[in-house]
Amino acid sequence: MSTALVWFRRDLRLADHPALHHAALAHQRVIPVYIHAPQEDAPWSxxxxxxxxxxxxxxALNVALEQHGSHLVIRQGDSLATLRELIGETGxxxxxxxxLYEPATIARDRVIKAALRADGIIAESRPAALLIEPWTVLKADATPYQVFTPFWKACLLKLPPAAPLPVPLLAGSALWPAAVPLETLExxxxxxxDAGLAAAWQPGETGALRQLERFCATALTGYAQWRDWPGQEGVSRLSPHLHFGELSPRQIWAAAALATSGDPLANKGAATYLREIGWREFAHYVLYHWPHTPEQPLQARFTAYPWREDYADLLCAWQQGQTGYPLVDAGMxxxxxxxxxxxRVRMLVASFLVKNCRIPWQEGARWFWDTLVDADLASNTLGWQWTAGCGVDAAPYFRVFNPMLQGEKFDPDGAYVRRWLPELASLPASFLHQPWTMPPAEPAATAFTxxxxxxxxxxDFAASRTEALAGYERIKAGTPADEGNAFRT
Incomplete structure (x- = not known):
């Protein structure tokens, strides 16, 4: 009986899963495997x-597999050694x-593919996480794009993508190789x-498809209008599902097409959202072509930027949402x-940390990495370098987000701030985004001091902005950047 292993990583779904689909067509028995090897992702475990x-x-993936007569085999350890063990146990x-497209993962996968092929094993990888492979889009001079808009225009020439693949038929196995319990992974x-996380999310493919359906039904066509309003349900909240591969970008494109009678690019809301999926593509593209950027600025002159030297207390205040700027703190x-x-708030809090606190962007990137359920190395890196002005397609160095103006424009009724900062709930909207401006009589009326x-x-916002710009003037030598939003998905 012909047997194949399907190695699951961050593609934790059954639909539109090219590797699983091919294995089910080409072999009589398919054994799904997940190998827990966080050490191989260091320093970005x-x-x-x-x-x-x-x-x-x-x-959730194991439940779905069992519903289709299959089972997820979980192991821990070195990926290559574990795959070889499973090959020996299953034939x-x-x-x-x-x-996947992170630098360490690419290097590891190349080694594993070569080693398995040297063992006489068929070892194949397939595209599934992106719409466009990063090495297939280049400028006329065969160099990679550094500005999003021409990159996305080049991508659109290769789109729309093929239709998503269905869930394949999976033959059961009379004997499964040994596996460790999920709890063993700790x-x-x-x-x-984690109670707040459990209340806010439903991880897994079923949760991803439900969220996609909800977004397309209620918010897709209005996305261009409401995407910047944090107090509204105007964004997709699909980024963690995309990161873990519970949903593919092809499925998103197909759903957007279905919701817009087949032409999502002709609908303003859908086209705007798919452009943000394009930003996700661009993030992986940049990481592929410039693999050093998670730690180092793409524009080398920014290594000389005069960051604040003693910032531990300031960083802690930012992390805890105690900066005194309501929209910043609500986001944190x-x-x-x-x-x-x-x-929208991600851009604001990042700008505040880098440009008002003058704390290195790497500190913010590390905090996001540990606290975001959608922490993605490519998007996180692009977003922070975009805000700091030191990457490709960066925000102009002189752009400093104003927390007060951002709040008045995008949270005018204070719905977002009041939700996440209940201590400010009694304040009138006129003072909510800058409570230090309240007149002396106001505290008695609001029971707020x-x-x-x-x-x-x-x-001080104005003074800190001036200090930040003075630092940028010392290293300035760039060109105007393309407007965009690298944090979105």
């Missing part, structure tokens, strides 16, 4: 919030997997801080409680 998501996503003649926190508390933050119920601003 999954953070605490992502590990929480992974636990429940793996559990498998082939191993299939879907590609992905869940030992201290129960949403992040801590739910493992996610609205896109600045400095007791909520902190004074940790930095």
């Amino acid at each position: 999954p953070g605490a919030a992502a590990r929480w998501w992974l636990h429940y996503s793996l559990r 498998a003649t082939a191993v299939y997997w879907n590609r 992905l869940l926190p030992r201290i129960g801080w 508390r949403q992040l801590w409680q739910t493992g996610w933050m609205h896109n 600045l400095g007791r119920h909520y902190p004074h601003p940790v930095v």
Whole structure:
């Protein structure tokens, strides 16, 4: 009996799964495998919030496989050694997997593919996580794009994508190789801080498809209008499902087409959303072509930027949502409680950390990495370098997000701030985004005292902006950047 292993990684779904689909067509028996090897992702092993998501996503995947007469075999250890062990135990003649694009993963997969082929095993990888392979889109001079808009225009020439693949028929096995229990991976926190995550999310393919259906039915066509309003249900909240591969970008494109009578690019809301999927593509594209960027600025001159030297207390205030700027703090508390933050607010809190606090962008990237359920190395890196002005297609160095103006424009009724900062709920909207401007008589009317119920601003916005721009002037030597939003999905 012909047997194949399908190596699941961050493609935790059954539909539109090219590796699983091919294995089911080409072999009589398919054994789905997940190998827990966080050491192979170092220094970017999954953070605490992502590990929480992974636990429940793996559990959901196994339930789905069992409903189709299959089973997920979980192992721990070195990936190559474990695959070889499973080949020996099952008599498998082939191993299939879907590609990932982080530098360490690419290097590991090349080694594994070569080693298995040297063993006489069929070893094949397939595209599944992106619409466009990063090496297939280049400028006329055969160099990679550094600006999003021409990159996306080039991608659109290759789109729309092929239709998503259905869930394949999976033949059961009379004898499954041994597996470790999911709990052995110790992905869940030992201290129960995850109640907010559990209330906010449903990890797994079923949850992903439900969220996609909800978004297309209620918010897709209005996405262009409401995507920047954090107090509205105007964004997709699909980013963690995409990161863990519970949903593919092809499925998103197909759903958007179905919701717009077959032509999503002709609908403003759908076209705007698919452009944000394009930003996700661009993030992986940039990481593929510039693999050093998770740690180092793409524009080398930014290594000389005069960051603040003693910033531990300031960083802590930012992390805890205690900066004294309500929209910034609301975002940081949403992040801590739910493992996610609205896109518009991500840009704001990043700008505040880098440009008002003058704290290195790498500190913010590391905090996001540990606290986001959708922590994705490519998108996280592109987003922080975009905000800092030191990457490809970066925000202009002189652009500093104003928390007060952003709040007044995108949270005018204060719905977002009041939800995540209940200590400010009694404040009138006119003072909500800058409570330090309240006249002396107001505290008695609102039972609110600045400095007791909520902190004074940790930095002066105008002065800190001036200091940030002075630092940029010292290293300035760039060209205008294309406007965009690298944090969105």
